[in-house]
Amino acid sequence: MAARAPSDAEHVGRAARLRLALASALSSHRHENLAKGSRVACRRDFTRRALARKTPRYRTVFLSDLHLGSRGCQAELMLDFLRNNEADTYFLVGDIIDGWRLRGGWYWPQAHNDVVQKLLRKVRRGAHMIFVPGNHDEFARQFFGLSFGGIEIRRNAVHVTADGRRFWVTHGDEFDVVVRHAKWLAFFGDWAYDAAVFINTHFNRIRRLLGFGYWSFSAWAKLKVKNAVNFIGAFERELAAEAKKRGANGVICGHIHHAAIREIDGVTYVNTGDFVESCSAVVEHDDGALEIVYWSKMAPRGQQVEVDDNEAAEDEAGAKAAA
Numbered sequence: 584m585a586a587r588a589p590s591d592a593e594h595v596g597r598a599a600r601l602r603l604a605l606a607s608a609l610s611s612h613r614h615e616n617l618a619k620g621s622r623v624a625c626r627r628d629f630t631r632r633a634l635a636r637k638t639p640r641y642r643t644v645f646l647s648d649l650h651l652g653s654r655g656c657q658a659e660l661m662l663d664f665l666r667n668n669e670a671d672t673y674f675l676v677g678d679i680i681d682g683w684r685l686r687g688g689w690y691w692p693q694a695h696n697d698v699v700q701k702l703l704r705k706v707r708r709g710a711h712m713i714f715v716p717g718n719h720d721e722f723a724r725q726f727f728g729l730s731f732g733g734i735e736i737r738r739n740a741v742h743v744t745a746d747g748r749r750f751w752v753t754h755g756d757e758f759d760v761v762v763r764h765a766k767w768l769a770f771f772g773d774w775a776y777d778a779a780v781f782i783n784t785h786f787n788r789i790r791r792l793l794g795f796g797y798w799s800f801s802a803w804a805k806l807k808v809k810n811a812v813n814f815i816g817a818f819e820r821e822l823a824a825e826a827k828k829r830g831a832n833g834v835i836c837g838h839i840h841h842a843a844i845r846e847i848d849g850v851t852y853v854n855t856g857d858f859v860e861s862c863s864a865v866v867e868h869d870d871g872a873l874e875i876v877y878w879s880k881m882a883p884r885g886q887q888v889e890v891d892d893n894e895a896a897e898d899e900a901g902a903k904a905a906a
Contacts, residue, residue: 640668640670641866642672642869643671643867644670645676646679647717648678649859653690658697661862663878665701665705671710672711672712672713676754706733713737715739723736744867744871745869749831750826752835819845822852833852836854837854840859853873863879
């Protein structure tokens with residue numbers, strides 16, 4: 584029997600639910616007009632608390648491809664990363680929310696909402712946060728130049744490291760020929776990728792039962808396919824060439840779920856990876872050095888993240904204030 588195509592009313596309903604969820608997540612965070620003095624004071628206070636807890640603190644953290652709203656998102660690990668790492672500036676380099684998945688069927692567990700709340704809480708505590716939307720959260724591209732919950736939304740950005748290097752920051756989907764010229768094929772490829780992630784999830788469940796750590800089957804399979812390896816190489820070269828054309832020393836992107844830091848024709852190419860397969864982020868140290876952090880190798884997969892009592896009380900107070 585042929586599958587019934589969703590009606591226009593169902594599409595509208597799903598879009599409305601997406602807007603409602605995002606509005607709910609943002610409603611208790613109305614601090615976009617914080618004075619500069621209070622923001623700096625808040626940041627200093629939170630830095631002291633982070634040092635007291637011996638929490639690693641970076642100059643900048645770059646995250647991409649969380650895919651909140653999809654079943655492949657490693658939301659618990661993302662929360663664990665956010666609770667155990669601090670930074671002055673955060674770049675969300677696209678595909679933070681998976682609008683493609685949410686249009687096909689609603690999936691938004693509490694852990695995904697907790698990630699959004701945690702990011703907003705960091706802004707309230709003084710962090711600077713910039714969101715560069717990708718193709719999966721392209722719905723946010725209509726809001727370029729605006730700020731929601733203190734998070735700035737930009738088409739792309741330029742980041743200057745502590746050692747003076749200029750990096751062009753973009754998601755990277757505009758340099759994916761499939762996404763640009765054959766979006767239907769991109770949707771099909773996304774379905775195939777979901778199948779690989781599904782296998783990866785159950786494969787690692789068995790590994791945990793046997794006492795083994797997390798290992799990404801989907802990432803391994805991708806790198807064993809010659810066409811995939813060729814695509815990654817072409818993508819990296821094209822991004823590096825565009826950064827060079829823009830007069831930047833490097834480029835920081837996401838999109839292909841393959842973390843990397845390498846030199847290409849005199850340009851530093853940086854890819855943040857993802858929090859679906861590799862569970863990776865890129866951090867900038869105080870001296871400007873960039874490093875890939877693989878959080879799946881630091882925290883057990885499936886670890887239940889405990890809610891900090893102060894954060895729970897803070898969220899409750901925020902909810903009452905919003906009401």
